[in-house]
Amino acid sequence: MESSNDKTSGVSNSVTFDDALSLTKFGQLNYVLIIIAGTILTAFLLETLGISYVIAVAECDLQLSTKEKGVLSGIAFVGVIISSHLWGFLADTMGRRKVIVPTLCLTFGTTALSSFATGFWSIVILRFFAGFFVSGSSATIYAYLGEFHNHRNRSRAIMGASFVFGIGCLLLPAIAYVVINREWALVVPVLNIVYRPWRLFLVVCSLPCLVSGLALLWLPESPKFMLHQGDMKAAIDTIQWMHRVNCGKTVSPLFIDLILADEEDKQFEERRAVLSSSKGFSAMMKLVWDQTAPLFRKPYLNITAIVCFLQFGTYFTSHGLYMFFPEILNQLVESHAAGVDRTTVCNVVYTQNRLINSEVVGDQSCTPQMLNATTYGLSFILEVIYALGFAVIGVLINVVGKLSILVFVFVGCGLSGALMVVVDTPVGGMSLYMILVMAGFGGSVVTAATVDLFPTNLRAMAVCIALMFGRLGGVVGANMLGMLLDTHCEWSFGMSGAILMICTVLSFFIPNINVCTRGNEPLPTLSSKPESCDEVGYVTRKSHPTCESVENIQ
Template sequence: MLFAKISSFGVYNISHMLLSGLILMGVILQNLALGYVLPAAQCDLHLTLPQRGWLAAIPFLAVILTSYFWGWLADTRGRRPVMLFSMVFSVVMSILASFAPDIISFAVLEFLSAVFMSGSTAVVYTYLGEFNNLRHRDKMVAFGSSFVGIGTVVLPGISWLILPHEFSLAIPFLGIAYRSWRLLIVACAVPYFISSILLFFAPESPKFLYSSGQHEKCLKVLKSIYAVNKWMPADNYPVKALITESHTGKCEPAPVSVLSSMWDQTAPLFRPPLLPWTTLACFVQFGIFATTNGFYVWFPTILNSLANHGATDMRICDILDASKASVLNETVVICDDTMNTATFERSIYIGLVFCSMYLIVGFVVDLVGKKMILVSVLSVTGLCGIGANLAANQHLAVVLFAIFQMSGACIGLMNAVNVELFPTKYRAMAICLSMMMGRVGSMVGSNLIGLFLETNCGASFYLFGSIIIVCAVLCLTLPNKKREISAKKQTVEPAQNETHEPV
């Protein structure tokens, strides 16, 4: 895009990346906090293991049911207002959930919080990508996605600071004792709250403004980017007017028109030339989310079992089976919601490794290309997932398990691919659909892994490790970076035709 190049790259783009990254960190904290909350809340809410499984899947279910709507809304009403509205209400619902007296009210409030959270889950990648030209887009999306990795370090850190405290504040009219796990829910919503305040002062995506016919507003945003990056007055911006495109104004839709508009936004994604890319994006995100989020929900439980077991010459599944057998042999079952501090420590170390992968991807993506990174990372992590269950040494198994979780670093990179594969008009919808399939994978993965941990622990590592390897093979069909750039140069109307023919 010509005016994106003239606006240059600098402090403004980096600041915008940091804001988008903070939103992503808020999303990951909200999404995965239940992995630490539920083990600590099992006594207060009288949770069984199956109940913990479906409660952990609630955020993913909410995103599945509403991502489609949020994607349509972002493509027709704008990226920023959709995110701002949804983020504020998500924070409010999370705070209310911390006061839930029973499992039903807790589940309902967590569901509502996740419904609004899904408004920014996928849109933020589009919002981040559209503030950068092709040269810097991959790098900025990768660095913004690194905040997901930072979130996996912050989450166990916050949990470590809050959960060990044994305070209990009685609230008689609700019939609850406000304990540390309730405070953890509020603490995990703080980054989301801060980012919503910052987003209030941020502009709409210039790419969306241009493609929707709001050229004056688009030019104003580009001038502000230029002024900050060049440290010069906005009036010095060399572009005085933008080339206008034919644009049909949209009236406020009636219910029937809404369905028609959503169909118009969706149908092209399932027709050539976009159908192969839609299918590929949805399957790869399904596999990565099912593996990363599916295992992360049970991550604290698995690490807690390993920390409480002294032997180091046993496989992960052998230790989990031994822990399960000891509980079954107890004549009197006492509810224990305490967590070994080694669980938090190991989680932080693994989160640091996870975060480092995001940063490495950000630095090398321009040199190596998205396709090569996706194929390499997914292949290695898939093999490590299979090897994690075969390793006889506990420490080696934990290392391989940590590398296995690094497949999640490809989520943001896959979204960066999607930003370029799909035209502006359908981009947010395409990313929301792929992310929705990813959440389906998260829900399926978390429940399947919970079932496998009870019946056949090793099958979970073999199955999901193999899925990640299949995703790596499918990524071989993506266009090479050189081809992407040449396709961009040949594009006459980038706002409408940013796509590629299927390989």
């Protein structure tokens, strides 16, 4: 008996792109994509936040002041900010995979070189370029992952990658503990440096970039991007390959003759025609502008502004304040071990600063620094909470909706920032600081919302710009703490709490933020007259009763 899906049956197997992805089913390929995406997100964290452990122990080798620590901790984010727009444009015009793979390899090479930095400015420059390159993979991977999943599974896939990212975060304190707290030293006469464990720590933190870059060589370009490039055959081949990998050889092959164009595809076709006829630098700059300008016009202007501020506030706290987390946490641990039971976080910081300033100026001795083992233990606990939190969010995001999660995270973390100013026990200060930097949960949820809100031709650019503002928040937060920590410590934590409260209010203005996906959507069937599905920024699938009907914002 012939299969109803067989090409020879005389039926024109035409489906929408979202339905085609549904037919591939959710299987081992999806899990591989989620793991690789999570590894790339982990690589970004190790590249940008791993420096927080370096500045806590390399003060002697690099002769760092508190302000210079702030600069060094935030310089990678500066590279990320400057390059975000470029990578977003290239990802939307050249391809997701063509951006992700080279930037991962370049990041690893730059970081390996930074481990041989001879002074403050050399490591600052190299860390800037590490941030410049890692930005290309970290932002583009969201669009790449999302375009291998249908609308119903897209947010869950992104949160799944965030869960892998949360598990990967455990590597940061683990690597730091295994590598940094060692006493070996290797003299490099050519560079006149001493190669200590913190330098090796930088290289080890960059290994996920190399591993994930090599893994992506096995995977194809996003089928959605290939479809928008006019290569329908390649898109269909990729979808059929996904079906074979997920379903195995025992299942009948998936036959698709045509992927029906929706309104978004037609808009992208017009842009592709303009792109192919454009020559010269000015024409290219006009294309960049045309790629960016729609995000700052109706109907996307309000959405862009909201997600950019939410990412700014999230990174301001979770990344900006995390840069000094190991150092401040170590001070709190040592203060508690010394028998100090009643003191605020800021008083501990002020006391440590006075001790440093009271040292003899002429003393040029340099003793390699180490962190207390309890500091690593508490950092590891924080990362475990992150991993479990992402797992819980991945399960609940389609049940309770994104808004409930954002409000819970922003309010809880914001209150912790305000309480840090007044709580006068080291243990309480440690706990509140750990809760405060958990604002990073909100960033992944906002990114999942961003992927849903924008069409394919603007999606990568929208995510890149939103994350660019997020990294700007990280730079501002790190440098603000570097400037204010020694004299106005309370302002740093109080401002973080206030910004997160503003994020709470803005969360209510994200379009369709209350839409949840419940139940199991029946798989579509191949038909010559497929169900209508318009996707112009917001998905509208009125013919499927289990899907929410979402209208475009006017």
